[in-house]
Amino acid sequence: MISPLALRATLRPDATRISAIVRAHADAARLAEDAGFDAVELHFGHNYLISAFLSPLLNHRRDAYGGDLACRARLAREVAEAVRGAVGGRLAVTAKLNMTDGVPGGLSPDDALRTARWLEADGTLDALELTAGSSLLNPMFLFRGTPPRREFAAAFPSPALRAGLRAAGPVFLREYPYRPTYLLALARRFRAALSMPLILLGGIAERAAVDRAMAEGFEFTIYTRTRCPVPGARGELTLRRCRAPRSPRNPRVPR
Numbered sequence: 316m317i318s319p320l321a322l323r324a325t326l327r328p329d330a331t332r333i334s335a336i337v338r339a340h341a342d343a344a345r346l347a348e349d350a351g352f353d354a355v356e357l358h359f360g361h362n363y364l365i366s367a368f369l370s371p372l373l374n375h376r377r378d379a380y381g382g383d384l385a386c387r388a389r390l391a392r393e394v395a396e397a398v399r400g401a402v403g404g405r406l407a408v409t410a411k412l413n414m415t416d417g418v419p420g421g422l423s424p425d426d427a428l429r430t431a432r433w434l435e436a437d438g439t440l441d442a443l444e445l446t447a448g449s450s451l452l453n454p455m456f457l458f459r460g461t462p463p464r465r466e467f468a469a470a471f472p473s474p475a476l477r478a479g480l481r482a483a484g485p486v487f488l489r490e491y492p493y494r495p496t497y498l499l500a501l502a503r504r505f506r507a508a509l510s511m512p513l514i515l516l517g518g519i520a521e522r523a524a525v526d527r528a529m530a531e532g533f534e535f536t537i538y539t540r541t542r543c544p545v546p547g548a549r550g551e552l553t554l555r556r557c558r559a560p561r562s563p564r565n566p567r568v569p570r
Contacts, residue, residue, distance in 0.1 A: 333380065333390065336364070340394045341401040344408070354407035354441075357398060359391050361457065362421075362449040366413055369430065372420040373451075388430045395439035403439070409514065410434065411444040414501050417456030418449055424501060428508055435511045442535065444514035445502045455489050459497055459518070462488035495524045499531070506532050 328336065344355045359365045367373040368390045374381050380389050391410075398408055412431060416422045434440055448457030455462050464484035468477045480487065491497075498517030506513055515528045516537035528536045 327376075330378070337390070337393050337397045341397040344398045344402045344406065348402050348406050352406065354409060355398065355402065356444065357391075357394060357408070357410040357440075360411045360413040360446040360448075361454075362413075362416060362451040365391050365394060366416075366422070366449075367451075369413070369426070370416055370421050371426075372416070372418065384426050384429060388433060391430065392433060392437055392439070395434060395437065399439040407441045408439065409442045409444055410440050411446050413449075414445050414447050414498070414505065416449045417447055417453045421449065421452070424504065428505060431505060431509055435509055440511065442512040442514055443505075443509070444516065444537065445498065445505055446516060447498060447501065453489065454487075455491055457517070459491045460493040462490055464488050494518060495521065496527055499528065502533070503531065 340357065347355050357365070359369065362370060362373060368376075368380060369384075369387050371387065374387050376382070376386075379386055381387060391412075395408070395410060402408065412427065412434070413422050414427045415424050431443060434443065446457060448454060462484070464481070467488060468480035468484065471477050471480065495518045496515070499515065502513070502515055512534040513532075514535040514537060515533040518524060519528065519536045519538055525536050525538075
């Protein structure tokens with residue numbers, strides 16, 4: 316497959332390379348522990364490597380890592396297991412998982428939920444962060460609002476890429492309306508089906524959005540760095556510390 320951003324063929328990892336990728340995730344988690352971090356997050360979203368394996372649109376493999384969903388989800392489960400084995404019990408291990416790729420033929424909500432159930436049953440994660448969209452094929456499905464097409468094109472060093480992105484901007488960077496908690500409607504289905512702690516993102520920009528997420532059973536929310544308080548900065552914003560109540564369904568949520 317040709318990457319539309321790099322304009323070159325992507326590499327197909329063989330079994331040896333896949334094993335090395337799994338080990339690299341475990342090694343990275345150990346480095347995070349040595350550096351003093353309290354948690355690590357695995358990225359299973361946005362059509363980055365592991366998310367691309369999950370996508371029937373991008374994964375054309377005919378081996379044990381391609382084909383039906385169980386095979387396409389194998390890499391995600393192996394990585395989670397390896398990282399859990401490396402730092403589990405000492406660091407919290409979470410994963411960011413697409414609920415949908417937001418493109419025709421990509422990972423569907425049904426397949427995403429099946430994958431989430433497998434990850435929950437494996438017991439390798441302390442929480443699951445729910446996201447959506449494809450950085451490769453439909454990035455604004457996650458971010459919403461007015462697409463920064465001109466600024467995005469200007470960031471690329473190649474004149475050909477800049478010209479191509481300017482021309483294809485309305486197709487590649489589509490416009491989706493912004494509203495608070497815009498992923499909540501889709502995330503409710505995951506909350507109803509899963510017992511593990513869940514993290515909601517998407518339109519969490521005000522305290523009311525945090526409260527709404529907590530009221531609907533989400534244990535945590537993601538608040539963007541640009542919204543975090545910076546001492547002395549203009550328009551400094553402060554939020555009270557929010558905690559979801561402990562429940563028998565979520566015994567692993569830290570207090």
